[in-house]
Amino acid sequence: MTTVTPSPRPSEAPTGPRGTGSRGTKVLGGAALVGLALTIVYGLFISPPDAQLGETIRIIYMHVPTVVVAYVSFIITAVSSAMYLWKRTEFWDLLGSSAAEIGVVFFAVTIVDGALWGKITWGVFWRWEPRLTTSAVLLLMYIGYLAVRAIPADTRTRATRSAVIGLVAVVNVPIVHKAVDWWRGLHQGRTVLSTIDPEMGGTQLFAMYASLATGLVVFAWLLIHRFRTAYLTERAADVGLDDAIAQRQAEGAEK
Amino acid sequence: MSTTGYIVLAWVVTFGGIGGYAAAVIRRGRKLSAQVAPERRRWM
DSSP: OOOOOOOOOGGGSOOOOOSSOOHHHHHHHHHHHHHHHHHHIIIIIISOOBTTTBTTHHHHHHHHHHHHHHHHHHHHHHHHHHHHHHHOOHHHHHHHHHHHHHHHHHHHHHHHHHHHHHHHHTSSSOOOOHHHHHHHHHHHHHHHHHHHHHSOOOHHHHHHHHHHHHHHHTTHHHHHHHHHHHSOOSSOOOOTTSOOOTTOOHHHHHHHHHHHHHHHHHHHHHHHHHHHHHHHHHHHHHHHHHHHHHHHHHHHHHO | OOHHHHHHHHHHHHHHHHHHHHHHHHHHHHHHHTTSOGGGOOOO
């Protein structure tokens, strides 16, 4: 019979590197800080106002990178969901859920930035037009994904449920993306996965690419940290289970 | 609010929202790593 020894309490836990950082995340974090500095300097101060968008282009420097990261996150969630249903390994489950959470944060920021841009351009924060409506549905679907993960269940059931939702929800990504082509609405034409405004050049183009590249570096850095946090959450739950088993064994030995 | 006000607000929302989330993730990771022995932090 195997005996489970109680895990150390936090105060007596063996010393080791604290947190979820590593050499790789430090390199990514450093690159992100350089990118953020360039984005601020070029996006807010050096880049001139756009001929059509005027000063509001400075909101686009935030709006486009955040939506690109959100799309990438949701696609990673879908791929991880498919891989989980095939391989049934913890790695794909944690990667998918980590990417989904980051995607929700970035997409929520995208919607708020868009609303602020809309207030300047249209005079209102929100219109129930195709791009905005499909975006709201997309955000709600991924909030639903995270809500389902919060429902108490064994890890396998939770992973299977969320993997199915992760595969269904991603169908809405191309719908949001193509909404401006398929239906007439207020929102301007596609910027993401289209040629960035051909009239954009010089420091405007640099500011746009700098913010886009920075957004992707920040995403990579965040995804690694979030995945490791999810992994630690699972291991910490194991520790609690080990402690409970050890306690029961000790009680049994006393009788 | 002026156009400049909305632009500044958009940048504050972006940096504040993502920065706040990142800080929460890092803080949670540090807290959890204190509960898990180093040999169990293999990240798979």
